[in-house]
Amino acid sequence: MPVWHRVIQGACMELRQLRYFVEVASAGSINSAATRLGIAQSAVSRQVTELEKELGVLLLRRHREGISLTPGGEKVIRGATAILGAMEALIEDVRTDGDELLSVRMGMPPSVSPLLVDAISLTLRNAPVPMSVQLVEGSSFWLQQRLDAGDLACAVLTNGRSSRTVSSTPLWRESLFLLGPHDSPLRGRKSCKLADISAIPLTLTPAPDTTRLVINAAFASAGLQPLVVQEHEAMTLLTNQLATRSAYTILSRTVVVHLQKQLGLIAIPIKGLTVDRVFSVRRGALPTRAVGKVVGVLRDAARQRYSNDKSIVVSQAP
Structure with a gap:
């Protein structure tokens, strides 16, 4: 008999306990989870402690920097991930049987939203899993926080993992x-x-x-x-400085194009300096078919818009 069958027969675990435990392991601390x-925080800690009692195994080592998994914790993570994945698949099958629109909150950086917003809004209502998308703009760092917190179902991120x-x-x-300025001494360089x-x-x-982390690294x-003589968070400020020919900056190609x-x-590519745009989804937030459709729509939009631009390479379907 598989070990997970034996464990479940002798315990009364709840899916909530497994979900909280997976979240703690991912976040690296109970507070972050x-x-x-x-x-x-007390509710998360209590559920993890109850799970440890049910299994009779220490799952986490708690220390000042956060937590680490015990060997038993590593095994439980693998099993919990499989169980939660099976539940997500079941929920997906149930939710996608009907014709109701799936309401989705999607994050997107302002630098790529002009490229993608039409493709998203016009295409996804007629997808195999019809979706109504609410777009939220923000920096990739901010969108990642909202995704982790569960405020967004998905987002287009820079270098998301x-x-x-x-x-x-x-x-x-x-x-x-x-x-930078059109009269720059670097004018005419190909890179x-x-x-x-x-x-x-x-x-x-x-x-x-x-993007700043990529540049610094x-x-x-x-x-x-x-x-660095100045830092900015608002694109309007940077645009005004560039308009007066008083600033140089480093930006991704999708921003530079506009x-x-x-x-x-002038716009000169910097050798070896790139960023990846990814579609990040909170696990279980969207049906698998919906994720596949969104990824396809986003790639097609980029491929059509930048078909002749060698500085943008669209990923191929697996």
């Missing part, structure tokens, strides 16, 4: 560009290296913005440091 779940609670599928990869721009004063988004890896034409700026 409680924040994601939107419930009290899969976890026990979030599944991420690649959409496309795009280069980062130096954007540039980090060393070429390490002395150029830059206006960048502040950490922990995802690339400079550090090259033994360099960007000359600003370069609008403001008459």
Whole structure:
């Protein structure tokens, strides 16, 4: 008899206990898991303790930095993930039998929403799983927090990663560009290296913005440091500075496409500097068929818009 059958026969575990335990393992601490779940820390801790009592096994080691899984905890995670996945599949089958619209809150950075909003709103109502999408704009870092907290079902993120609670599928990869005045000494270059721009004063988004983290890591890896003279969170401020020819910045290709034409700026790809756009879904928030349809729509929109742009590479279907 499989071990999970024997365990279940001797215990009265609840799906809630398993879900909370998986959340704790993913978040790295009980406090972070409680924040994601939107419930009290004491409630999460109590359910995990009850699960340990039911199984008669210590699942977590609690220490100052957070938690770590015991060998028994690692086994329970694998089993819990399988059980919760089976329940999600069952719920999906039940929910998608009817013709009612599935209401979805989807996050999207302002840099890509002009490209994708029409494809999303016009296509998904007629999908195999009809969806009504409410779009929420924000930075990838902020959207990731909302996704972890359960406020969003899914989001288009920059460099999003899969976890026990979030599944991420690649959409496309795009280069980062130096954007600056038309009379720049770098005008005419087909590309540039980090060393070429390490002395150029830059206006960048502040950490922990995802693109800024990529830029910082690339400079550090090259033994360099960007000359950041100003940080901005609002695209309006940066656009105004670029319009007055008083700033250089580093932006992804999907942003550069619009600003370069609008403001008459130079845009030079930086060698080896890229970001990935991914579609991240909170596990269980959308039926599998719906996820596949959304990913297909987003990739098709990018492929059509940037078919001749070598600095954007759309991911292929698996």
